[in-house]
Amino acid sequence: MTFVKVCGITRREDIEAAAGLGVDALGFILVPASPRFLPAEEAAALACTVPEGIRKVAVMVNPSGTEVEAVERTGVFDCIQFHGSETPETLSGCRLETIKAFSVTEEADLENAALFDAASFFLFDSKKRRYDKGVAFDHSMLRGRTFAKPFILAGGLGPDTLRGALREARPFGVDLNSGVEDAPGVKNRVKLAVAVATVRDFDTSERREHR
Structure with a gap:
């Protein structure tokens, strides 16, 4: 089954909606420049309401060691x-699971992933002006790659x-964010439900094709 992460969570009702759809992880953005920013304490308090079994992800950009340790000490984030x-x-010193994000415009950008053995997961995103909405990169660059x-x-x-x-x-x-929103940090329940259903339908069709 495809892992589904919903990022940019700012509201409890969106946690409830995502949890009801069976998503695997929720992301809370601790980056002041983001329109979906939550202060660390507020993000931790909101993350405490996430049901058991859903990973809680703190999203950070170039954090200091002190900032990373503060997130770890909350005991809330996975x-x-x-x-x-x-x-x-930076990643090798982290005590939690880690996702290392890479901005991609060309295949050379994908090669940087080889340097990050300490990461638990990689995330490939479009290279854009920070927090632009709905921008994709050429996914064919990933075809057949491991x-x-x-x-x-x-x-x-x-x-x-x-x-x-x-x-x-x-x-x-997959990481869902602006494509399932009405406004930054405000998820659209219908878009979110359709997106998750699309992923699950794809998973089902793939299993049928490979029987």
């Missing part, structure tokens, strides 16, 4: 997503684009 220009050493860690696909994913992206890239997981 994983930290590093979405900046962090070094491999990586040392499972990879999550992000950038421009929504009900209308998911099936093609899944078929092209064959990711371990």
Whole structure:
């Protein structure tokens, strides 16, 4: 089954909606420049309401060691997503699961993943002006490629684009954000439900094809 992460969570009702759809992880953005930003304490309090079995991911950009330790000390988050220009050493010192995000415009950008043995997962996103909405990169660059860690696909994913992206890239997981929103941090329940249903339908059709 494709791993489904919903990022940019800011509201309890969106946690409830996502949990009801059986998603695997929820992301809370601890980056002040993001329109979906939550202060660390507020994010931790909201993450405490996430049902058992759903990973809680703190999304950070170039955090200091002190900031990483503060997230770890909350005892709330299961994983930290590093979405900046962090070094491999930053991840190797982390006590939680880690996702290392890479901005992709060309195949050379994918090669950087080989440096991050300490990551639990890779995430490939479009290279864009920070927090632009709904931008995808050329997923054909991922066709037939294998990586040392499972990879999550992000950038421009929504009900209308998911099936093609899944078929092209064959990711371990998908990251849903702006493509299932009415506004930054405000998820649209219908779009979210359709997106998750699209992923599950793809999974089912793939199993049938490979019987």
